[in-house]
Amino acid sequence: MKNIEIFIEHFITYGGYKDYFKGLANTAIIAVFGLLIGFVIGCIIATVKIIPRKNVFFKIVDKIFDVYIALFRGTPMVVQLLLMHFALFPAIGLNIPSVAEAVIIFGLNSGAYMAEILRGGINAVDIGQMEAGRSLGFGFVQTMIRIILPQAIKNILPTLGNEFIALIKETSVVSFIAVLDLTKSLQNIANSTYEYFVPYIVLALTYLILVLGITALIKLMEKRLARNER
């Protein structure tokens, strides 16, 4: 019981909760905005990848996207954080808060995975849908946005949920670039009290609750999107 008392003392009396909630907010910001950026990047790449007859411009763009996907899927998240934060961003003179940096890097990382997920989802939509859209007079991009993507997203929603969950958990490494996140906030309490058991249990429980919450949210969305099925 003594270690719980120590934890509570640090958490409440010495203001540990401030860091905890700030860390929680940062974790959420990085995961949510990372996911959004990744989604937009993924949509763009997947759309370019399925253009049927590409001209030279799109062929080059396609190759660039291939390199991008290879780089971001082929290296660990931590390495990407370190490389960009300490080498690339200073080199191009980018001077923004570490949280914003983390959002960008997580967005780029998740975009590489999302591109492939979305491509699979788009390919699973019947080709007749594209033809029907085009025959009504919609352009390629319009058909994509109004007709194909809504159906593709419904197909891949469970996988997107997986991606979001993975992203939340991966944010636990952002303390490498001096971002105060959930993990770092509880690590700080553990380090200053030399008492590890309770803080890390709380840490694990917090992630678990976050993930379970998201799982429930995705289930709800799936149900809503399934209303056009019998």
Add this chain to the structure above:
Amino acid sequence: MKDNQNNVLLRVNDLHKKFGKLEVLQGVNLEVNKGDVVAIIGPSGCGKSTFLRCLNFLETPNSGEIIFNGDTVFKNMRVYLKRNLRAMRAQKEYDKELYAQIEAEYISLKKEEKVIEKQMNKGINLHRQKIGMVFQQFNLFPHLTILQNITLAPMQLKKLPKDQANEMAMELLKKVGLEDKANAYPSTLSGGQKQRIAIVRALAMEPEVLLFDEPTSALDPEMVGEVLNVMTELAKSGMTMIVVTHEMGFAKEVANRVIFMNDGVIKEENSPEEFFGNPKDERLKEFLSKVL
């Protein structure tokens, strides 16, 4: 004949289409007047569907000419000149003067055709708005309600206000007897109902011609009638229609021209009475004896 000229909605000259080495269309010629109901029949694989899909550029033809409402929407005739030139060059001795003449012709034709191609690259969506298409597999949008299926294109492409679009959609739905399905999703409909909705969706864009690609082939026999009834009503209202079909009854009763396609060309074209009563092409006789 001038009057007749003005009446021509669609003219197709010598249309060719290849898939790899397979030449599916081998020179199709067709003229469709406003208000015509043209039924195209023929054995499977003869190029009926491909021909239809070339008309709204779901497939790009390789060569030939398509004139829609007086506008040339596709032209590639230079390939023949190119072929001539190549054949001439292959001979040891050829008429240099004639060669130069053809070459000049080729270059000017190429210029003209490139301009048309460029215009069509920009204008293709507008062209498709004027040509409605009904598919064998219906291709309704499953994530939208029936009403949204119908109003999506008019609202987005013609900028029709929502209440007007809904009003028009409901009117069309009444005509096909499905107004009670307006807020249902496509998956709750039967095949015949889906196809009637698909026809309404195409009609909502007020096209100048409707293309039907085997509209009843994916339906239960029981449901064929309800779709054909809608199409018959449409034909009576003066809609120009080109229908690829296996429904000989429809071709006989509703169409005013029937076309038999085989091996990528039109083998026979006639009024329904002549076509079914007195077929001339040998392959057509054989085909009719099998299907009638």
